[in-house]
Amino acid sequence: xxxxxxxxxxxxxxxxxxxxxxxxxxxxxxxxxxxxxxxxxxxxxxxxxxxxxxxxxxxxxxxxxxxxxxxxxxxxxxxxxxxxxxxxxxxxxxxxxxxxxxxxxxxxxxxxxxxxxxxxxxxxxxxxxxxxxxxxxxxxxxxxxxxxxxxxxxxxxxxxxxxxxxxxxxxxxxxxxxxxxxxxxxxxxxxxxxxxxxxxxxxxxxxxxxxxxxxxxxxxxxxxxxxxxxxxxxxxxxxxxxxxxxxxxxxxxxxxxxxxxxxxxxxxxxxxxxxxxxxxxxxxxxxxxxxxxxxxxxxxxxxxxxxxxxxxxxxxxxxxxxxxxxxxxxxxxxxxxxxxxxxxxxxxxxxxxxxxxxxxxxxxxxxxxxxxxxxxxxxxxxxxxxxxxxxxxxxxxxxxxxxxxxxxxxxxxxxxxxxxxxxxxxxxxxxxxxxxxxxxxxxxxxxxxxxxxxxxxxxxxxxxxxxxxxxxxxxx
Ligand code: HEC
Ligand code: HEC
Ligand code: HEC
Ligand code: HEC
Ligand code: HEC
Ligand code: HEC
Numbered sequence: 001x002x003x004x005x006x007x008x009x010x011x012x013x014x015x016x017x018x019x020x021x022x023x024x025x026x027x028x029x030x031x032x033x034x035x036x037x038x039x040x041x042x043x044x045x046x047x048x049x050x051x052x053x054x055x056x057x058x059x060x061x062x063x064x065x066x067x068x069x070x071x072x073x074x075x076x077x078x079x080x081x082x083x084x085x086x087x088x089x090x091x092x093x094x095x096x097x098x099x100x101x102x103x104x105x106x107x108x109x110x111x112x113x114x115x116x117x118x119x120x121x122x123x124x125x126x127x128x129x130x131x132x133x134x135x136x137x138x139x140x141x142x143x144x145x146x147x148x149x150x151x152x153x154x155x156x157x158x159x160x161x162x163x164x165x166x167x168x169x170x171x172x173x174x175x176x177x178x179x180x181x182x183x184x185x186x187x188x189x190x191x192x193x194x195x196x197x198x199x200x201x202x203x204x205x206x207x208x209x210x211x212x213x214x215x216x217x218x219x220x221x222x223x224x225x226x227x228x229x230x231x232x233x234x235x236x237x238x239x240x241x242x243x244x245x246x247x248x249x250x251x252x253x254x255x256x257x258x259x260x261x262x263x264x265x266x267x268x269x270x271x272x273x274x275x276x277x278x279x280x281x282x283x284x285x286x287x288x289x290x291x292x293x294x295x296x297x298x299x300x301x302x303x304x305x306x307x308x309x310x311x312x313x314x315x316x317x318x319x320x321x322x323x324x325x326x327x328x329x330x331x332x333x334x335x336x337x338x339x340x341x342x343x344x345x346x347x348x349x350x351x352x353x354x355x356x357x358x359x360x361x362x363x364x365x366x367x368x369x370x371x372x373x374x375x376x377x378x379x380x381x382x383x384x385x386x387x388x389x390x391x392x393x394x395x396x397x398x399x400x401x402x403x404x405x406x407x408x409x410x411x412x413x414x415x416x417x418x419x420x421x422x423x424x425x426x427x428x429x430x431x432x433x434x435x436x437x438x439x440x441x442x443x444x445x446x447x448x449x450x451x452x453x454x455x456x457x458x459x460x461x462x463x464x465x466x467x468x469x470x471x472x473x474x475x476x
Pocket of ligand 1: 066
């Protein structure tokens with residue numbers, strides 16, 4: 001008994017001294033250990049957790065892509081700084097030789113691989129741990145939709161085509177039929193009365209002649225009607241021509257009822273978590289089914305559609321939700337990796353934005369170099385259900401929520417829209433060393449070039465001035 005106590009004591013001393021050495025190395029020595037994870041900001045911790053940890057960990061003891069974090073404080077004891085090191089750089093933490101970490105590595109790395117280090121500060125870890133220890137009621141890591149203040153606008157519900165013109169034409173036709181039959185009935189009656197009274201029938205005039213007589217008798221009315229009809233045709237024709245290539249508010253239905261607001265607003269998932277190539281290539285990209293599985297391996301029911309919609313993800317990738325395993329080629333449970341995609345077909349999302357083939361557009365130029373918000377061209381997607389082409393007036397109204405949005409007037413995705421923005425958007429020279437150098441060289445070397453001087457005089461440059469209006473920049 002005594003020896004056991006003694007051994008425990010020695011062990012504790014050893015661990016404590018190791019921790020102290022490590023703290024000294026890290027320059028993080030802090031005297032207080034007690035209650036370290038009770039003081040953090042739970043709310044901040046929750047959003048940090050959702051952004052950085054929730055794709056692998058749950059706050060319960062359920063396993064996702066890594067062990068659940070319930071009871072983590074008891075397991076890690078007081079070694080707060082070692083934990084911070086683990087979260088920032090697991091392999092470095094393992095080199096400390098701490099026995100708990102050794103055990104952790106032996107137990108999990110074979111199955112899950114090394115945890116990837118996360119870019120969080122020590123203060124962030126404090127907040128995350130405060131949240132993990134005491135998650136507010138009903139939040140199991142990622143938020144379950146109910147009761148949140150994230151509105152969803154379902155643009156895809158029902159048809160919204162205006163039917164006014166059609167009804168107008170139908171009514172007009174009915175009216176003409178009634179008017180013409182009334183006129184012919186009147187004529188027949190008149191003839192009958194004339195015959196009965198013993199008059200000779202007036203020589204039958206042709207229909208055109210009668211119309212001409214009527215029109216002449218009512219020439220003012222006919223003239224005004226003519227002006228109106230001509231004006232109507234001109235306006236409709238002009239709108240029709242201008243509407244070619246305008247797709248504002250287009251929101252096709254999708255094979256899975258994916259809801260942007262649930263992911264972007266309720267769960268604070270960054271656009272580029274899913275559209276990950278927006279800053280490095282022409283296309284922003286639509287996420288592959290694997291990306292969905294990062295979370296939906298664990299999130300099996302939604303608060304709106306229950307299991308039905310999420311089950312379509314499993315069907316596409318070949319995943320057996322009951323056993324939590326991927327299906328192999330024969331449809332049996334095996335150890336196939338998700339990217340083998342054995343089970344089914346990839347999800348066939350319907351394209352929403354689609355510029356003609358003769359136009360070149362690159363996300364990288366606009367998101368990375370131009371530093372534009374996604375919202376400047378796509379609207380407040382965080383409130384949308386399905387993907388949709390946001391009308392330009394709606395984007396302009398977002399000014400308060402997204403300061404710095406460039407206000408435009410031409411319909412989105414038309415050439416006028418691109419051009420208008422290139423005339424308004426200013427280049428930030430600081431965005432690239434190349435621009436900075438070009439700017440300085442031009443400024444110092446104007447040499448009486450009047451056109452250049454005017455360009456440089458206002459101290460700013462628009463995309464247009466850099467050639468953003470040249471046909472070949474946008475057309476193949
Ligand atoms: C890419 C997946 C992934 C992400 C993201 C991730 N972890 Fe981990 N984490 C793991 C894995 C896997 C392990 C198990 C050890 C191993 O295999 O490296 C682990 C282990 C841990 C442990 C030790 C668990 C235990 O039972 O002692 C803690 C604590 C931890 N992670 C915290 C975090 C925190 C906090 C974040 C977010 C800031 C985070 N992890 C983000 C994958 C991840
Ligand atoms: C969880 C993953 C996820 C996140 C986060 C996400 N999206 Fe999407 N997005 C999708 C999927 C899946 C589609 C295809 C289905 C659809 O159109 O509704 C899509 C479609 C789109 C489309 C239309 C694509 C097309 O075919 O033209 C746009 C634009 C878009 N998203 C912008 C955004 C923006 C902006 C954000 C951030 C505010 C964002 N998305 C966040 C998954 C995501
Ligand atoms: C300058 C305007 C602009 C900005 C800023 C912008 N987009 Fe786009 N986006 C477009 C246009 C135009 C298209 C249509 C491209 C095509 O059809 O070739 C598009 C298409 C898309 C698509 C459909 C798939 C694809 O890549 O063609 C997605 C998804 C998307 N954008 C997401 C985003 C996200 C996320 C951001 C922010 C990181 C963003 N966009 C920023 C204009 C913009
Ligand atoms: C970072 C985590 C994450 C990713 C990635 C993710 N989802 Fe989700 N998704 C969630 C969470 C959390 C919910 C549950 C919201 C709720 O309770 O309604 C959810 C809910 C859903 C729902 C059900 C909505 C409802 O209320 O019934 C569907 C369908 C869905 N996601 C589809 C997708 C698809 C398709 C992808 C991949 C393109 C994807 N998700 C990627 C976290 C994620
Ligand atoms: C909201 C404003 C905005 C809209 C809308 C916009 N652009 Fe741009 N565009 C920019 C900015 C800003 C840059 C300059 C980025 C930089 O180089 O700093 C740019 C640069 C470009 C370039 C590179 C020009 C060069 O000199 O190399 C091309 C090509 C381009 N845009 C095409 C398009 C097309 C095609 C559309 C319409 C489908 C479009 N842009 C719509 C703001 C916009
Ligand atoms: C900033 C990018 C940009 C520049 C610069 C540009 N265009 Fe366009 N152009 C577009 C886009 C985008 C479309 C497709 C519009 C649509 O689908 O409604 C287009 C369409 C067209 C069309 C097809 C007609 C139509 O409405 O679809 C012609 C022709 C055309 N452009 C000629 C030119 C000429 C000539 C120039 C040089 C004076 C030029 N463009 C400069 C972006 C640009």
